[in-house]
Amino acid sequence: MxxxxxxxxxxxxxxxxxxxxxxxxxxxxxxxxxxxxxxxxxxxxxxxxxxxxxxxxxxxxxxxxxxxxxxxxxxxxxxxxxxxxxxxxxxxxxxxxxxxxxxxxxxxxxxxxxxxxxxxxxxxxxxxxxxxxxxxxxxxxxxxxxxxxxxxxxxxxxxxxxxxxxxxxxxxxxxxxxxxxEGAGSCDIVQTPEPRAETLAAGVLLFDEDDRVLLVDPTYKPGWEFPGGVVESGEPPTHAGVREVVEELGLRPAEPLRLLVVDWEQPCPPGYGGLRLLFDGGRLTAEAARDVLLPASELRAWRFVTEGEAAELLPPVRLSRLRWALRAREQGRPLYLEAGTPTG
The missing domain is CATH 3.40.50.300 (P-loop containing nucleotide triphosphate hydrolases)
Structure with a gap:
């Protein structure tokens, strides 16, 4: 302790x-x-x-x-x-x-x-x-x-x-x-095991009626993030994305997830890197947004932000991934990135 x-x-x-x-x-x-x-x-x-x-x-x-x-x-x-x-x-x-x-x-x-x-x-x-x-x-x-x-x-x-x-x-x-x-001062932070190898992670972008994107503020790591997490062994990435949205926000996407970005994240010690997928989870109505329920041990806040506002909240790697995901959403086709940069 x-x-x-x-x-x-x-x-x-x-x-x-x-x-x-x-x-x-x-x-x-x-x-x-x-x-x-x-x-x-x-x-x-x-x-x-x-x-x-x-x-x-x-x-x-x-x-x-x-x-x-x-x-x-x-x-x-x-x-x-x-x-x-x-x-x-x-x-x-x-x-x-x-x-x-x-x-x-x-x-x-x-x-x-x-x-x-x-x-x-x-x-x-x-x-x-x-x-x-x-x-x-x-x-x-x-x-x-x-x-x-x-x-x-x-x-x-x-x-x-x-x-x-x-x-x-x-x-x-x-x-x-x-x-x-007596247990005072206990910090009930989610205990996310440190990765021991490359990981596959699925994030979900949810939008409001003004096309602002939803970000969450984790209690266990710096910077804001997209809803999502590591894909478990044998689990389809789309299932993982939906599961994480349900666990983190207390709601289920109304539309099937649509792939926006596949990004190969370069290993950077102590991290191992891996593949990062971003999906379009569709729009949330104002009524649905009122039902968002955060797990206190994992997330302290959520908000809808513009791309410019996201630049003030997201670490550089996540911001680059978001920007390319927004471009992919506009173009109606997924993009493949390596270390945050499109190839080909």
Whole structure:
């Protein structure tokens, strides 16, 4: 199990985490900041200069999960993790990675009144012999108060909240331990096993009466997606597409699925690639759209979007696939792609 302590810089996550280890028998303190420190030493300066925060490095997010899984295999007990994560797509990627490895996550938010936070940051203990570094750390913490305020709506909805304004670190830890024992903060994310070979996946494009396409927001991976999923062994792809629409949206396409795109996805470690099919599932009436019912453990939201709006939500690979699928729909014939590009 992972007990992830989130919150603003200065909320007391690290101190509370070290205390929490005393209250959770067999637990181990795990600081993902050490993963970031290692990457700073290994990655070329040019790559590091491209990001403002090591959390923006895909390698950091992957290694946080891989290292956590390795530690649990080594020590067996819960891991107590103090780490601020304010971008929801990073939370999805990291927590989804743990879920794929069958490792449950308890998400706890340590919330502190902003006035107190500013006092703690200002009074933060100086780095011995390095006044410039001390001031840089204080400025970093203060600069992240606004992103924390912006992230609060989804954090409050996602995590179990502990107000630490008037609590000592030990009281905070004791409160968290009691809450974790009662199941608080449990993240019921769909546990999608990581592929071990190339996969065949079927996605379904559903349209509204204005020809906007329906996208869904998964809880277990970053970015928006089309309804759909991996085709099971021995299952026809069209059946898989219909099955996924029923499971994810609670409705059945009114028309037979029509193939729009076959895209060969190039293996890109740690992914294995494979074939990606996109089908036209027809139009949803406004009445049918009102019946959409999302599984909370898998999807948090859905919406109809224009092609331009999709460009703000979809990762590049999925966006390219969508654009070619829309062209195929206009032309009335399917397209074959390799790595997102038509051949021939």
């Amino acid at each position: 992972i007990v992830w302590l989130n919150g603003a810089f200065g909320a007391g996550k690290t101190t509370a985490a070290r205390e929490l280890v005393d209250f959770l028998p067999g637990s181990t303190f795990y600081d993902p900041e050490l993963v970031g420190d290692g990457l700073r030493m290994m990655l070329p300066r040019k790559r590091l200069d491209e990001v403002s925060d090591y959390q923006d490095l895909p390698s950091w997010r992957r290694l946080v999960v891989d290292t956590g899984a390795a530690l649990i295999a080594e020590v067996g007990g819960p891991l107590v993790v103090p780490m601020t994560v304010l971008r929801q797509e990073y939370r999805d990627e990291i927590f989804g990675g743990f879920a794929a490895r069958r490792i449950p996550v308890r998400h706890v938010l340590l919330h502190t009144d902003e006035t107190i936070l500013r006092e703690r940051i200002t009074e933060r203990q100086a780095i011995p012999g390095d006044a410039d570094a001390s001031e840089s750390v204080r400025r970093w913490c203060l600069d992240h108060l606004e992103p924390y305020r912006s992230a609060l709506p989804w954090l409050l909805d996602d995590a179990y909240v502990v107000d630490t304004t008037e609590l000592t670190p030990r009281q905070t830890a004791e409160h968290i331990a009691d809450a974790v024992r």
